[in-house]
Amino acid sequence: MSAAAPQGLGARRRDAARHLLHPGQWKDSLTLSRQVSLRNATLAGLQAAVVAAIALPLVHLSPWPHLIGFASLGALVALFGRFAPAGRRGRILLQCGLLQSAAVLIMSTAAWMGASVGVQLGLLALSCGVLVFLCTAGRFGPPGPLIFVFAAGASIAPSLSLEQVIERTAATAIVSALAWGLCAATEAIRQRSTDARPFPQEALRPLGHRLIAAVRISAGAGAAILVSLALDGRHPAWAAMGALAVMQGPHLHMVMNRALQRMAGTVVGALLAWLLLAQHPSIGVVILAVAGLQLLTEMVIGTNYGFGQVLVTPMALLMTSLGAAGRLGPEMAPERIVETFVGVAVGVALSVILSSLDDRRHLAERRRGSAGGLA
Template sequence: MTVELSTTRSIVRSWELTQLRPHHHAHWAALRAVISVGAPVAVVLALGRGDLALFASFGAFNSLYARHSVYGSRLRMQTEAGLMMICTVTLGVVVAAIGGTWLAIAATAAVSVGGYLLSRWAQWAPPGSLFPVFAVGACASHHQSWGTVPVALAVSAAAAAFAVLVGQSGKLFPAGRHRDKHPHAVRLSRAELLGAQGVRGDLIAYAAGPVIAGTIAAAAGGAHPYWAMVSAVAPLTGPSSTHRVARAMHRIWGTAAGVVLSLVILSFDPGVVPTLVIALLAQAWAELFVMRNYGVAVIGITPLALLMQHLAVRSDPLATSTDRLVETALGLAVAIVLILLTRPRATG
């Protein structure tokens, strides 16, 4: 009965489309993200190396951390997150060079658990391992040679370093500063890290989610199993099982709307520059709403992912978009089952 009521509340909450949380200076976070991701990607495209766009964009994903932190905390968190993104991009390319779907699934699951523990220990915001899972899964999904490994490392490192500089650039513009309403993050002890309620269940979900979702997607012949793996961990950042199921519901309807929007955009077969501009607008949309209404944010996240994919590897838009929707639904179904199975039980 408790599970049924919890799930029902989650589904109802998922359809609160018009409910937005406070803006809270989201425009500054969106601007930093657009500059941090857009500039490195524009550079590699200008050099005629669209194949490096994924490395550049994932390297700059450290710009998505510490959106509400003061400059000192932001510098530390984005530097640490940047190192993590560089490592996961490089690991993904190494896995791709070795080859093998099952190795990619195993590597993604390991990054999922490691990223969760690292973000929890370091008190990163946002928490969880969504971005490193996305990076290693995407980079491992495309065939790569060993010669690409140092290139991926260099490109992602340059993008991450640039994002750190952008994160500190607000010091030059006092109007863009805002106070941090949260205390500085304090590293957790081993007992605090592993002994908190729900951590063991989280570890199971972060480990099993990518393995189960990736295995099913690969066995079914999905072209992008990592999309299922990403969706299996995406809802796990919620503070409770109810919030996590609601987040999963938000992601599925947001993805469906985003897929339709992506198909409309790609039906016009835009060139490289218009595609990049639209992708960056989608990035801005996602950052403007990600802390206010997750479903609305995903409407932008989906075209961003599909358009960046299109820039890196040309493919049939309808097939790719359909695969995105199906594998997202698969990953979220796995996530919901794991969330309900691993939720903390009431005692007493």
């Protein structure tokens, strides 16, 4: 055993797997964190909710009601940049609006050009790593690349016309612009970082580390998609998102925490979605639910990621139902649970397999510290 490895707690991959399955790890996933700024989190959720409440009814009543799902994607742009320094949030929102629209445009264009669904899923896996890299480089902050991957996954289609590509992209871009405008108009409400209470600014890791992380995440998303397809999953993009969500963790214990929290939150949230969708709600009720869930999500997700998933899951399924014009209903709930399990399982497994010795030593040291605290 390496001298750097804690006595009795090895740093091999099998040891890492054992540490991650330790009951103490499950307890860690229940830890509640202090919100960085409840005011800013609530404001971001409220801004996104207001944009959705304005845009979605207008799109539904317009000559293009079939674009309501893509309009809802544009509203999510308001969630970014909540902790950005004064004067920088507007630029972040503009960049995120462009990236959200580009995610829809690129995937829709691939469908228009005749790419099979399999090829599009491969493109989605690649985009997971690319989007993680871009979000890290741009320091967009929460909610991170999953929003853009969600948009790309929602854009997968067997075939599209050029007119449909333009319509989808325009709907996303126009509502993204509305989100930017509303956030600019209410910027004065946002809490500012101070010397006494600075907002976290994640240090930019070396380029090589970021590239390796991006490649790992693309590999994880691709593997999750393949497993989903092998199991005849109907929504392999959801499996890719599950893998991405957990593999973003910078340390192995954080990967496992995210996996446990995402899985538990998804089970509860999917049940809530099933109960609502089983009532065959009207468009108005769905829009109000999406807006309300968006606000509530941002108020709690900073406390515990699992709590946020309880609300994110029904919101995502309701948005998916909107985009599918009601063709998808309560049956999505169990499918979401299965696809999420596939994604997080693959994500955790590959995180351990592809981990470095330093990653495993860090986990072993942490487990030794936990064991010492219980002694």
